[in-house]
Amino acid sequence: MQKYINRKEYIDKLDAYKDKDLIKVISGLRRSGKSTLLEMYRRKLQKQGVKSKQIVFLNFENFELRRFLNDLEALYRYIIKSLDLSKPCYIFLDEIQNVNEFERLVDGLFVQQNIDVYITGSNAFLLSGELATLLSGRYIEISILPLSFYEYLTARKIDTSNTYLNYEIFFFDYVNETSLPKGIELREEGYDKIYEYLEAIYRTIIEKDITQRHQIKDKRAFENIVKFVATNVGNALSPNNISNTLKQDGQSIHNTTVERYLEYLVASFVFYKVNRFDLKGRKQLATQEKYYLVDMGLLNILAGKERTTDRGHILENVIYLELLRRGNKVWTGTTRNTEVDFVCKTKTGDIEYYQIAWQMTNESTVEREFGALEKIKDNYPKFLLTTDGFTQNRAGIKHLNVFNWLLEVSKEP
DSSP states (O other), X not given: OOOOOOOHHHHHHHHHHTTSSSEEEEEOSTTSSHHHHHHHHHHHHHXXXXXXXXXXXXXXXXXXXXXXXXXXXXXXXXXXXXXXXXXXXXXXXXXXXXXXXXXXXXXXXHTSTTEEEEXXXXXXXXXXXXHHHHTTTSEEEEEOOSOOHHHHHHHTXXXXXXXXXXXXXXHHHHHHSOOSTHHHHHGGGOHHHHHHHHHHHHHXXXXXXXXXXXXXXXXHHHHHHHHHHHTTTTSOBOXXXXXXXXXXXXXXXXXXXXXXXXXXXXXXXXXXXXXXXXXXXXXXXXXXXXXXXXXXXXXHHHHGGGOOOOXXXXXXXXXXXXXXXXXXXXXXXXXXXXXXXXXXXXXXXXEEEEEEOSOOOSHHHHHHHHHHHHTOOSOSOEEEEESOSSOOOBTTBEEEEHHHHHTGGGGOO
């Protein structure tokens, strides 16, 4: 029997919305664990006594379901016929974007009595068009990310309560291999297998989800943009400066084309775009965004031997994803004379600031990192996260060991 990594936070979210009059939309990168999450939840329902006639589970990447992809009426009849609608029923539709006009199917099922609908998709365009309009106010999106550092260590059966472990070694495994769930299983077969797996995922996303879907002709230009953004995680970018940089390398790509390509990459969950926030004017800015990669292992595919991203930006990328996992809305903070890595609005509506550095190696680093937070003249919590074993607070700023902070989730109830 296949072993599943326990994704408790996502199972808890599904539990919270079970039998509520909302469609559960689970989105995220291919192979980030969406199908597995649905399968785990199906098993949980069965253990709670839900019978097979109350559950339909369809993965629309399976060949045998191909006949339904362009025949909504037949698919609808098949689903309804499979269920005992006198009892609460649960419908799981995996990779629903493969079904032509799936919006109509989802809407038709949703209005039925005793039906609880769960759908997944590997593309944010799932919610960008007719479905969002049809289901306005009637769905909840659960965005699934690859494994957190804590989940990764737990899956490797590492005792995260052991304060004497050298977590830096495990951290480099985490960012150099992959945080995708399948990576844990592939570790036993060696890094080459992980690399092949990541390359296959990347090719599917680029070729099937993006270049085919959006009919991109200049594939070389598109892949050069992907590579450029990947090797500049944590740096402020704009379509203009990407276009100008590529022009210097002999490739002429208009900035509006770059902007469109970036939208496709974000919609496919390869990158996350982070807007700047003006700390003085308290407003979001529309230029010079930063981009973070969904899985640092993909950097080996995108950049290969040219991978030059420094440890600080890799750590920053990991922290950004963790802040998202914890339910924060995240921006980068800026004023005329300073920049802070992350400004967060928490689930409770509070504001928090985070500055990230690999190590406080000298006095100038100490002054730069603390100074960025000290220039923010308000009383919201401020955190400096580094890999230093010895930490020292200053001027109300909490200096924390980043590995302890990443593992804090294990202490939550």
